[in-house]
Structure formats: structure tokens, C-alpha cells
Amino acid sequence: MVLCAAVFLDSMDLSLMGVALPAIGRDLSLPESVLQWLMSGYAVAYGGFLLLGGRIADLFGRRRVFLLSLAVFAVASLAGGLLSAGWPLVVTRVIKGLAAALTAPAALSLITTTFAEGPRRNRALGVYSLAGATGYTAGLIASGLLTEISWRLVFFLPVPVAAVVLLVSPLVLPSGSSRERGGFDGAGAVTVTGGVLLLVFALTERAWPAGVVAVLLLAAFVLIERRRPAPLVPLEVFRSGTVGPANLAALAWACATIGWQFVAVLYLQRVLGHTPLTTGLGIVPMGLAIVVSANLAGRLIARWGLGRVASAGMLVQGAGILLFLRAGADGDYLTVLLPALVVHGIGNGLSFPSLNIAAVAGLPDERQGLASGLVTSSVQIGAGIGVAVLAAVMTLGDTPLAGYRIAFLTAGGFSVLGALIAAYGLRRRRPAPLPTA
Template sequence: MTSVASEPPVRWSAKQWALLAVLCLALLLDGLDVTLVGVALPEIGADLGMDTAQLQWIVNGYLLGYGALLLLGGRTADLLGRRKVFLVSLAVFAIASLIGGLVDDGLLIIITRFIKGVAAAFTVPTGLSIITTTFPEGKQRNKAVALYTAFGASGFSSGLVIGGLMTSLSWRWTFLFSVPIALGALIVGIFLIPRDRPNARGRYDFLGAFTMTAGLLLLVYTVVNAPEVGWGAPRTLLSFVGVVVLLGAFVAVERTVNSPLVPLSVFRRGALRGR
């Protein structure tokens, strides 16, 4: 009998490990921020005089920026370059975290949370794109993507635990906690993330970007606000109508422009449609 030779284990250089660590840390922070601040909401409300509805927008603000701009973030990395978009977004995330931990105004906290969500919407797809273009196709890339997604999932699950620990010190540490980690990842990333050139051709699809972003912003806003005003309320129903109109306009734009933000032909592929 002939024995089947086992495949050699995946071996990465120290630079590859360090690069992957930077990308994973960024994704970990993005996941953490979804749940990290939740434990601190009562303390924030008591300290700043915010009611329950206002406190909820500290969470919703992040989800609004993240959910509405995630698709646009990946396209922007193609147009401007992955390295530039990732580093700038990570810097914005760190600055917004610092400001959020220092201010004493509830509205400013909500704004910084929205900005952090926007920054995360750019770092997540850009980080994945850096992995797919840096690690060779096959076992190396599969393992890198698996580690990347595992860090993201662990961020969501550990946010409550870390948030509780930070809140025991001060609610401000739920914001400031991310600052040194993001800055460390930023500094290391400057040296490790490979330089690249924008690989998207053609003009930027401004109308498509506007209709898609506005539609997704309105969708996320409607979903997170519906439990408070009621799913059957006229305001909620009109918002959903607006979502349909905006996303319908986005599809119409993408079918006519020469350089669409999202080529609709991709949805005709069997792998996406299913069998």
C-alpha cells in the first residue's frame, strides 16, 4: 500500500505574522466596540444626565455608521489604495475613541460613536482585502482569513466582559481602552502594510455612492429606531418606503453607469445565486 503524504504545515515569516496581528487587532477593536460600551450606559446616563432614549443612540450611532458604509468602504479601498484607507481609518478610529472618552456632552459622544462606526466600516473590508492580496491563495490565505474572522467574533463576545472591567474603573475607559491598541496597530501597520496602487479603473460612481449610502443609512436608522416608535407607525412605514426608493434608484444607476460601484453582473454568478 502507498501512504498518502500529509501536506506540509503553513509556515509564515515573522513579518507575515506581525502584519496579520495588526489586521486582527483592528478587527478585534471593531467587534469590541459594538458591545463594549453597553455595560457603561447607566454610568454615562447618571454622569451626563442622559435619558434611556439618548443612551440607546450611543450604541445605535456606531451601528448606523458601520452598517451603512460597509459596502462603500470596500470600494473606496479599491479606488484610493488599501494601505492608505486602512491606516487613515484606523487613525480616525483612535482619535474618535480619545475624544469620546474625554468629552462631557452626550451629543458629542454619539457623534464620536458614529465616526468610529464609519471608520470600522472602512477597516473591516480593507483589512480582508489586504489579507487576500498579501497571502498566497490556498492554505496560507485560508488560515489567515480564519484567524481574521475569529478575532472579529471574539471581539463581539468579549466586549461585555471587557466593558464591565473598564466600567469598574470609569465609563470613560470603555472609550479610552481602544486608543493605545489602535495607535500601536497604526504605528506597526505603517511599516508592515505593503504599499499598493489603486486598482479600480474609471470614474467614481458618485450618484451610486450617494443613493446606496443614503438608502443604507435610512435602513439602519429605521430598524434601530422602530422598536421605540413602533414598527407599524407611519414614520417607520414612510422610512421603509424611502429605503425602497433609494435602493431602487441605486440599482437603476448601477445598470447605466460605465464604472458602477457594485457591478450587478456579480449577482448572476452561480456561486452567489445558489444551486
């Protein structure tokens, strides 16, 4: 519960700003360029430092990194609620993104090193995934409610939760050393962090020259890792069991679900005329569906395997997205929107835990922080890709409604792609034959 509360905060902070931005802009007289960075500053720092955060957790102790980064997250949240200038607010958001990039892999690797691989770990990761998936939805709901009172409450909201977690953590988290012996790959850290930062920035701002530089940096990172005796990301980790396919499927999962949520919120407000508050409340059934299906995911995985549950979940998630095609300019909530939201939530709750379990399966404890950072980074980069692609295809329609339909179709396509990757890459493999004595 302690670790899941932290990842809930990280995910919730991704969506908390969305509804509050107009109120912040009016109150502080901020231009649109500054407001946009209140969103993208967090995402760029979060997505860019995740791999480095996972490695830092392995090297310097997961418990220590978790507590320090969560404390920084709480202080930055408090500072953001007290400030009244644009760019200092952006700086607090960037600091929070950096802190989240350290907290998330440390929390996930603490879970995977506490519970042995098998049903108990699967159940624990199911709860963890549930916290992350519902955090984003809860952020939309809380943002609508709190902004009606004051936008500063959106910044203050994470502070008491983080404070409780910091008080309880020393009592319940294992205090034993979890450090890995070995050097630190500075060149690899610089190239991969810079590459991912620029990639997320390019997708967020559509700055394609930055995207070219990002590709060059990531190519340099691969060359460096092949030659380093103690690399930041040993490339052979992608050939370990289901790590590689799980990360690809997680990227497609985020392209579909985070991209779709971005478009769906715009559709509900701009086309159907919902207020931010009614939009947030309307998403509640999807969050409940995620809770129920994520609680069932562990049992289904034990019976049917990771590949089947993950691929089925992504197909169901895609079906929920495509059901939004039934909605027109005056889509009825009970008969059209509600079924789509519930179906999407069921698929979401089944697929996300499966992908998190597959991404860390079969790896030793000293690589759990790295694997946790990899899958979380895949989700964040996928979110950036999904939002950028769907925002672009929305402009292809002859009418605004046609643009939304194209975006829904594209998001459904991402889900189908992820289902194919999961079905093929996460299928149950036969154990290798034992060598002759």
C-alpha cells in the same frame, strides 16, 4: 495580526457600550433617547458606509485607507473619553462607525490580495473571522470589567491598541499601489449609502416610513447600477461563484447570532439576576469555543468544502441557541447555560470563516475591497434585522419568560435558514468543460 487587531476593535466597539450605558446616563444625566444613540449611531454609520468604504479602498489604495481610517477611529475614541456632554459623545460614536466602515473592508481586502486563493488564504481568513467574532464577545467582558472602575475607560480602551497598530502597519503592510483605475459612481454611492443608512435606522428605531424610503433608494440604486459604465457595485458580482449565496447566508448568520446574543444578555440579567460583570465572565467559554473551532475551520474546509462546513456550523450554532429553551426562571449555569454557550461557540467559529471565504472567492484583486464591504455590510444589516425582530417577538409572550422562549426559537430559525442557503448555494460546483481548440 495587524489587520486582525483592527477588525477586533471594530467588532468590540459594537458591544462595549451595552453594559456602560446606565453608568454614563447617571454620571452625565442623559435621557434615554441620547443613550440609545450611543449604540445605534455607531451601528448606523458602520452598516451604512461599508459598501462605499470597500469601493474607496479599491480606488484610493487599501493601505492608505486602512491607516487613515484607523487613525480617525483612535482620535474619536480618545475624544469620547474626554467629553462630558451627550450629543458630542454621540457624534464621536458616529465618526467611529464611519471609520470602522472604511477600516474593515480595507483590512479584509489587504488579506485577500496578499494571500492567493487556496489553503493559505482560507487559513488567514479564518484568523480574521476569529478576530471579528471574538471582538464582540470581548467587548461584553471588557465593558463589564471597566465600567466597575469608570465608564470613560470603555472609550479609552481602543486607543492604545489602535496606536500600536498604526506604528507597526507601515513596517509590515505592502506599500505597493493597489488602486483600481476607473471613475467613481457618485449617484450609486449616494443611493446605496442613503438606502442602507435609512434601513439600519428604521430597524433600530422602528421608524417604518424611513424603511419605505430606504427600499425606494435601494431600488433606484439597482436601476443606476444597470446603466452605469463604471458602477459602484457591478451587479454581475453577485453571479460570480459563491458571492451571492454567501452574502445571504451571512445575513441570516448575523440575524441568528447577534440577535440571540442581544436577547441572551437581557435574559441573563433580567430573568436570572446576573450582574453585568458575571454576565460578561459567563460568556468567556463561548469565546474560547469560537477560538478553538475557528482554528480548525480551515482544515475542515479543505477536506469537506465551504458548503458543508458553513451549513454544519450554522446548524450547530442553532442547536446552541435552542438549548437555551431548557433554561427557565432559575436556569443552572453549569448544567444548562454552559453547554448551550459552548455549542453555540463551536458552530459560530465554524460558520463565520466559511462565509467570509465564500464571499470573496473567485474574484479578481480589484474587486476584493468591494466583496469585503458586501459581506461585512450583510453582517451589519443582519445584526440590525436580528435585534429588531427578536426584540419585537419578545413582546408576544404571555409572560416575560415566554417572550424569551419565542425569541430563542426565532433565532434558531434564522440559523436553520442560513444553513439551508449555505448547503445549496455554497456546494462544490464541477468546473465548466474546456472549449474545443
